[in-house]
Amino acid sequence: MHKIKVLLVEDDAFWKKRLSEDLGAEADIEVVGIVSSREEAIAFFQQSEANVVLLDINLTDNNLDGLDVARDIYRLSTPQRLIRIVMLTSLDEEDVILRSFQNGAVNFITKSSCQDILGAIRDAYAGRSSIHPDSAPVLVREMQLNVLTPMEREVYKLRAKGLSKTQISEKLFKSVNTIKTQLKSIKNKLWSEDHQDK
Structure with a gap:
C-alpha cells in the first residue's frame, strides 16, 4: 500500500x-x-x-x-x-x-x-x-467582497465593526454624503440587508 x-x-x-x-x-x-x-x-x-x-x-x-x-x-x-x-x-x-x-x-x-x-x-x-x-464562511465572504472597490472594502470593514456613517467619514476624511453613496453601492453589489444605510 x-x-x-x-x-x-x-x-x-x-x-x-x-x-x-x-x-x-x-x-x-x-x-x-x-x-x-x-x-x-x-x-x-x-x-x-x-x-x-x-x-x-x-x-x-x-x-x-x-x-x-x-x-x-x-x-x-x-x-x-x-x-x-x-x-x-x-x-x-x-x-x-x-x-x-x-x-x-x-x-x-x-x-x-x-x-x-x-x-x-x-x-x-x-x-x-x-x-x-x-x-469556508470566511472564504465565501471574501469571494463575495471581491466585487467591491478597495475604498468600498474599507468602508465595509469599518461599518462591520459598528462605526456610524459619521465616524467612517471622519476616519476616512470623506464627507458623510460620500460614505452614504458608498454604503448604498456596497449594498447593491452584495445584495445584502446586513449593511443597509440606516
Missing part, C-alpha cells in the same frame, strides 16, 4: 504526541517527520519525501511564523512534487485564515475540529478541494 507521507510541524508537546499517535495508527498514513520551527521545517522538507504538511500557525511566541513556513514550502513545491499544506491551529481570525490560503494552504482546520484531520489529509493528498467548515 502506498502511504501518505506527512510532515508534522508543531511546537506544542501535547499536540505533537496526540497527532503523531493518531496519524501513526492509520494504515495509509506515515509520519515521516516531526519538527518544531520554521528552520527545521524547511530543512526537513527539502530532505524528505513528504506529500502533506500538517502545519501549526504559531510555532514561537504567537508570531504567526507558520504562515511563513507555508509560503516557503509552497514556493519550493514543483509540478513534479506538489505539496499539500493543511493548517491546524487554535486560531480562527479571518485575517489568519485568508493569509493561510494566500500562502499556499489547501485547507484550514482549528484544533477544536481535529477529529476531521484524517479526512483533510486524505483529501489534500488526493487533490480534492474540501474546504473545512472552520474556514
Whole structure:
C-alpha cells in the first residue's frame, strides 16, 4: 500500500504526541517527520519525501511564523512534487485564515475540529478541494467582497465593526454624503440587508 507521507510541524508537546499517535495508527498514513520551527521545517522538507504538511500557525511566541513556513514550502513545491499544506491551529481570525490560503494552504482546520484531520489529509493528498467548515464562511465572504472597490472594502470593514456613517467619514476624511453613496453601492453589489444605510 502506498502511504501518505506527512510532515508534522508543531511546537506544542501535547499536540505533537496526540497527532503523531493518531496519524501513526492509520494504515495509509506515515509520519515521516516531526519538527518544531520554521528552520527545521524547511530543512526537513527539502530532505524528505513528504506529500502533506500538517502545519501549526504559531510555532514561537504567537508570531504567526507558520504562515511563513507555508509560503516557503509552497514556493519550493514543483509540478513534479506538489505539496499539500493543511493548517491546524487554535486560531480562527479571518485575517489568519485568508493569509493561510494566500500562502499556499489547501485547507484550514482549528484544533477544536481535529477529529476531521484524517479526512483533510486524505483529501489534500488526493487533490480534492474540501474546504473545512472552520474556514469556508470566511472564504465565501471574501469571494463575495471581491466585487467591491478597495475604498468600498474599507468602508465595509469599518461599518462591520459598528462605526456610524459619521465616524467612517471622519476616519476616512470623506464627507458623510460620500460614505452614504458608498454604503448604498456596497449594498447593491452584495445584495445584502446586513449593511443597509440606516
